[in-house]
Amino acid sequence: MGQQQDLFQGFKFPRTSEQEVLLTLITQGHVSIFDFSYLSGFRTRVSQLQTVHGLLLDRVLDKRHNKFGNTYSYAIHKLPESEKEKAINLYNKLNS
Secondary structure (H helix, E strand, O other): OHHHHHHOOOOOOOOOHHHHHHHHHHHHOEEEOOOOOOOOOHHHHHHHHHHOOOOOOEEEEEEEEOOOOOEEEEEEEEOOHHHHHHHHHHHHHHOO
């Protein structure tokens, strides 16, 4: 249990994918599809945090190359420091 508390920095264990994305934003400061490659609804969860819950996120586009050398773009969603307290309160509300 101690390792779990360290992993989630004292926050309760997330019970939904939306909570998991939000907690990663809080603890890591940013999320991208590479953090949640297993989650088919990643972009929906990020959109819900912004539209339903009013969380303001910055979006930065980055580029990578696939194994064939082709370039593709993806979004990195960043949690501004000014929104961190709101995000923490939202996480605690969703996880209560």
